[in-house]
Amino acid sequence: MRYMILTRRSLLIIMLCTLFAVASTAVGLNTVSEAVATATTDRVIPIYCVDTDKKVCSISFDAAWGNEQTEGLLDTLDEYKVKTTFFLVGDWAKKYPDSVKEIAKRGHDVGNHSATHAHMTQLSSEGMLTELETCNNRIKKLTKKRPTLFRPPYGDYDNNVVNTVKSLDMYCIQWNIDSLDWKDPSVDQIVQNCTSKLEPGSIILLHNGAKNTPEALPKVIEAIRAKGYKIVPISKILPKGDYTTDVQGKMIVDN
Numbered sequence: 001m002r003y004m005i006l007t008r009r010s011l012l013i014i015m016l017c018t019l020f021a022v023a024s025t026a027v028g029l030n031t032v033s034e035a036v037a038t039a040t041t042d043r044v045i046p047i048y049c050v051d052t053d054k055k056v057c058s059i060s061f062d063a064a065w066g067n068e069q070t071e072g073l074l075d076t077l078d079e080y081k082v083k084t085t086f087f088l089v090g091d092w093a094k095k096y097p098d099s100v101k102e103i104a105k106r107g108h109d110v111g112n113h114s115a116t117h118a119h120m121t122q123l124s125s126e127g128m129l130t131e132l133e134t135c136n137n138r139i140k141k142l143t144k145k146r147p148t149l150f151r152p153p154y155g156d157y158d159n160n161v162v163n164t165v166k167s168l169d170m171y172c173i174q175w176n177i178d179s180l181d182w183k184d185p186s187v188d189q190i191v192q193n194c195t196s197k198l199e200p201g202s203i204i205l206l207h208n209g210a211k212n213t214p215e216a217l218p219k220v221i222e223a224i225r226a227k228g229y230k231i232v233p234i235s236k237i238l239p240k241g242d243y244t245t246d247v248q249g250k251m252i253v254d255n
Contacts, residue, residue: 044162046152046172048249050201050237057202057224058234060085060175062151064117066209067096073214074106080221083107085234086208087151087173090115090135097142104143109233111149111173112136120152120161128164136168149173149234173234174249175203179220181210190216195223201250203234 061073063086077084086103088110093100104110114120115134123131132150140146150165151173165172179193190212194204204220206213224231242254 042159044159045245045247045249046157046162046174047203047238047245047251048174049176049199049203049251050239051250051252052201052237052239055200055227055229056232056237057198057200057204057229058085058237059204059206059220059231060087060111060151060173060234061206061208062087062113063092063208064089064113064153065092067092067099068209069214070096070099070208071102073208073217074102074108076214076217076221077108078106080218082221082231083109083233083236084231085109085111085149087111087113087149088135088139089113089117089153090131090138091117093135093138093142100139100142104145109149109235110139110143110145110147111151111234112139112147112170113151114153117153119154119156121156121158125160125164128161129168132165132168132170171238173203175205176249177202177204179204179206179210179213179216181213181216182207184211187212187216187219191219191223194220195227198224198227198229200229201237203237 059082061084063070086108088100088103100110112132112135114131115138116131118127118131120128120131136147148170150170152161155174157172157174162172177194177197179190181190185193194206206217221231238251239253243251244254245251
């Protein structure tokens with residue numbers, strides 16, 4: 001029995017070494033760390049924030065379910081003369097067309113949040129395209145403008161999702177600051193979540209239907225401004241030209 005166990009282990013080690021040697025030779029790698037680094041760089045990462053030395057950031061709202069608070073949020077943003085980005089699910093846009101038009105009319109970005117709030121990584125490429133284009137067409141019909149920004153529901157993405165979004169000349173957008181407002185924290189905690197890790201180029205995630213967001217929004221805006229930051233829509237924070245994202249998802253324009 002011991003002889004068989006040793007033989008299997010030996011065979012396994014030989015197989016692994018052989019596979020690594022072949023792979024290393026094929027791509028010119030000499031170490032395991034180089035192989036791991038190469039595999040890591042093959043991952044395609046969405047935009048979580050932007051590389052900039054300017055004190056500027058973006059606030060974004062995801063809209064997927066209710067609509068009771070949207071008008072109040074828009075009124076607050078008007079009061080503070082702040083423009084933001086709303087990511088809308090296509091089904092939400094279909095249910096609340098007047099709100100979609102109002103968001104656009106007041107000067108905010110209208111982004112795509114999929115047609116049905118689907119887990120995009122569980123779909124085929126054709127299914128992803130259907131989700132994206134159905135939502136795009138619905139929003140364009142209401143606002144006369146095709147979205148260029150997409151946020152995957154649940155923050156769920158893989159290389160196929162990001163590349164499919166890019167194939168439609170759209171940006172795949174995440175966030176580097178999560179308010180966690182959907183967990184119903186206190187107003188002060190929402191403000192703390194939105195500002196404690198604020199840095200130039202940050203993208204902040206809020207929701208149009210979270211319980212304490214309407215009350216927290218004025219304080220969030222005031223706290224951001226107190227730090228010397230300007231708030232702009234995501235479309236205004238993204239630099240033009242070819243770009244890459246680093247391992248943290250920071251958007252860097254190619255030189």
